Amino acid sequence: MTEKQKQELAALYKDVLNKKKEIISKYVEYGVLSEETGKKIISRMEKRYEMLEQSDFIPKWGKPKHCKS
Numbered sequence: 001m002t003e004k005q006k007q008e009l010a011a012l013y014k015d016v017l018n019k020k021k022e023i024i025s026k027y028v029e030y031g032v033l034s035e036e037t038g039k040k041i042i043s044r045m046e047k048r049y050e051m052l053e054q055s056d057f058i059p060k061w062g063k064p065k066h067c068k069s
Contacts, residue, residue, distance in 0.1 A: 001056060009057040017049050
């Protein structure tokens with residue numbers, strides 16, 4: 001992919017990440033999730049974003065390693 005394409009995907013993924021963080025924060029605010037659980041979920045989402053960033057926003061599709069056919 002070109003650098004421009006990567007930047008476009010980065011912006012889209014960042015927007016999605018921020019919206020998901022807002023949703024998790026609302027669940028914490030409304031008492032559906034504990035603050036600790038909310039922080040864990042957000043941390044996992046941020047790690048996922050970092051992994052996508054490192055792979056130039058090309059997701060790794062296919063079967064998980066633990067699945068065998």
